[in-house]
Amino acid sequence: MKTRAAVLWEREKDWSVEEIELDAPKSGEVLVSMRGSGLCHSDEHVLTGDLPWPLPMIGGHEGAGVIEDVGPGVTGLAPGDRVIFSFLPVCGRCRSCAQGMSNLCELGMYLGTGMQISDHTARHHARGQDLGLMCLLGTFAEHTVVSADNCIKIEDDLPLDVACLLGCGVVTGWGAVTYTGEVRAGDTVAVVGVGGIGINAVQGAAAAGAEYVVAVDPVAFKREKALEFGATHAVGTNEEASALLTDLTRGRMAQVCVNTAGVGTGDQIAASLAMVGKRGRVVVTNLHRATETQVAMSALDLTLWEKQVRGSLFGSSNPRSDIPRMLELYRSGHLKLDELRTRTYSLDKVNAGYDDMRAGRTLRGVISFD
Numbered sequence: 231m232k233t234r235a236a237v238l239w240e241r242e243k244d245w246s247v248e249e250i251e252l253d254a255p256k257s258g259e260v261l262v263s264m265r266g267s268g269l270c271h272s273d274e275h276v277l278t279g280d281l282p283w284p285l286p287m288i289g290g291h292e293g294a295g296v297i298e299d300v301g302p303g304v305t306g307l308a309p310g311d312r313v314i315f316s317f318l319p320v321c322g323r324c325r326s327c328a329q330g331m332s333n334l335c336e337l338g339m340y341l342g343t344g345m346q347i348s349d350h351t352a353r354h355h356a357r358g359q360d361l362g363l364m365c366l367l368g369t370f371a372e373h374t375v376v377s378a379d380n381c382i383k384i385e386d387d388l389p390l391d392v393a394c395l396l397g398c399g400v401v402t403g404w405g406a407v408t409y410t411g412e413v414r415a416g417d418t419v420a421v422v423g424v425g426g427i428g429i430n431a432v433q434g435a436a437a438a439g440a441e442y443v444v445a446v447d448p449v450a451f452k453r454e455k456a457l458e459f460g461a462t463h464a465v466g467t468n469e470e471a472s473a474l475l476t477d478l479t480r481g482r483m484a485q486v487c488v489n490t491a492g493v494g495t496g497d498q499i500a501a502s503l504a505m506v507g508k509r510g511r512v513v514v515t516n517l518h519r520a521t522e523t524q525v526a527m528s529a530l531d532l533t534l535w536e537k538q539v540r541g542s543l544f545g546s547s548n549p550r551s552d553i554p555r556m557l558e559l560y561r562s563g564h565l566k567l568d569e570l571r572t573r574t575y576s577l578d579k580v581n582a583g584y585d586d587m588r589a590g591r592t593l594r595g596v597i598s599f600d
Contacts, residue, residue, distance in 0.1 A: 235288045235371035236580045237356060241279045244581045245289055245370065250361065253353040255301035255375045259346065262313065262376060266391030267369035268292030269575075269583045269595040270398050270426060271492045272517060276364065277584075280493060280519045283342045287362040288354055289580070290597075291317040293369025294394035297381075304378045311383050312390060315397045316549035317365040319347060319379040333544040337379060341365050347377045369394075370580060372599060382553045388560070391574070391598040392567050395426075396553050398544075399594060400567065403430025403490060405545020405552065406515040408438050411486035415439030418484040420471055420505045421461070422498065423491030424452040425587075426570070426594040427515060429459050431488045433566060436460025437559075442478050446471045449590035459566060468501040475505055483507035494518035496525035499539065503527050508535045515542040570594045 231252050236245040255261045273289045275281040294314045297307055307313070319337040321327055326334040340347055344362020352360035353375040354368060361368070368374045384393060406427070407413050419435040421428050424447040435443045436459070445456035445464040453464035463478075465471050475483050487502040487510065494516040502512045531537045545552075559565035572592040575583040583595040 231373065233371060233373040234577060235354070235368065236290070236577060237286050237288055237361060238277055239286045241277065241285070247578050247580065248356060250354055250356040250371070252373055252375060255299055255353070256346070256348055257302045258304060258348050258378055259301040259375050260297050260304060260307055260378050260381060261299040261373060262295040263298050263373055264293055264295040264369060264371060264599050266294050266394035266599065267597040268395050268397065268399060268426065269580070269587060269597065271587065272398070273364055274584060274587070275517050280517065282520055284344060284362055286356070286359060287344055287364055288368030288371055288374070289364050290369030290371070291315070291365035291367045292394055292398040293367060294390040294397065298373070307378055307381055307383060312386060313381040313383055314393055314553055315367050315369065315376065315380050316382055316553065317367060317380070317398050318544055318549060319366065319377055320549050321379055330548065332548045332550065333546060346375070347379065370577065370597065372577065382549060384554070384557060388557065391596050391600065392571060393557070394596065395567055395570055395594060396556050399426035400430045400565070400570070401547045401549070401552050401556055402515060402545045403427040404434035404556065405547035406488050406490070406513050406542045407431045407434040407486060409546040410515070410540050410542035411488060411511050411513045413438045413440055413486050416441050417486060418442040418444070418475065418479055420444045420446060420475065420484045420487040420502070422446045422468070422487065422489050422502060423516060424456045425490065425492060428488070428490035429455060429570065429593050431490055432456050432459045432461050437564060444471055444474060444484070451590060452593070455593055458569070472505055479507070484510060486511050486513065488513045488515060490516050492516065496522060500526035500528065503531060503537055503539070506537060510535070510537050512537070512539045513542050514539065515545065571596045574598050
């Protein structure tokens with residue numbers, strides 16, 4: 231079939247919205263008509279080359295839609311089902327899945343290839359070439375073919391151009407502070423970077439009962455939004471945050487600091503370690519450049535104060551349990567989703583959406599296909 235998609239052909243160039251050829255789903259795959267897709271910074275990392283994944287590639291990995299067709303062997307999903315994509319495939323059978331770490335499912339080894347999990351070939355084509363898919367999904371498209379292992383079936387009561395946000399940013403931010411960071415009631419939390427992930431780390435910390443939640447971002451708009459989402463304080467710099475935390479805690483500092491700025495740096499690790507106290511945990515959930523191999527830190531603090539640096543993929547969450555859980559929190563009014571969607575765009579305006587993200591005008595832009 232023919233459909234339209236936003237394709238990245240070259241680094242540092244705009245997404246090209248154009249007609250593509252889409253094959254029918256093969257074994258274990260489904261054809262999905264997209265309804266909504268978040269504009270996540272991770273796709274920007276591919277554009278800049280921070281993630282040097284192969285091109286050409288259809289962007290988008292935070293999406294939701296309606297199944298139109300299923301391939302052989304697909305069970306539990308049928309045409310008409312509404313699904314949210316987990317950007318991490320979950321097989322349910324590998325050792326990581328069996329140990330409750332499905333965010334580290336072994337199928338994740340194929341994320342950077344862009345090809346289908348089933349046979350490592352392409353279903354999407356344009357200009358006589360095969361097209362890869364961002365995180366195996368390619369949600370910047372009117373239709374896409376993906377593995378059933380990426381699909382979480384949901385009920386019919388939620389708008390899909392809001393529900394799509396649960397495919398990445400919401401669960402990643404919330405989980406980074408509650409699961410990876412292990413925040414507890416009465417803790418003090420710092421969140422460095424208030425974008426689509428950081429704002430949800432703020433929500434998660436507040437929901438967990440943190441006494442103080444300090445948001446750090448140079449953009450005034452994002453600091454204002456952080457206060458609306460549960461932050462007790464919002465400052466513009468690391469230096470301001472450290473001074474404030476010293477005052478608030480009488481020098482004991484934070485128990486958890488979550489790094490969620492758009493592009494991580496080695497120097498920020500040291501700055502974040504300075505914000506936490508004894509047995510304090512720095513959670514690195516934002517992406518660093520693939521070429522970065524050095525970070526700054528006081529190794530002495532790791533020993534003498536038992537400080538820790540922890541990596542976090544998808545907030546150490548389990549997609550098949552935590553995405554439905556987040557939907558229940560939204561239904562009960564304990565999770566803000568509608569407020570996250572700062573601006574809505576058509577597929578043709580995908581580049582305008584990323585311009586707004588770079589300028590700090592959005593928490594999360596969303597492409598709506600309705």
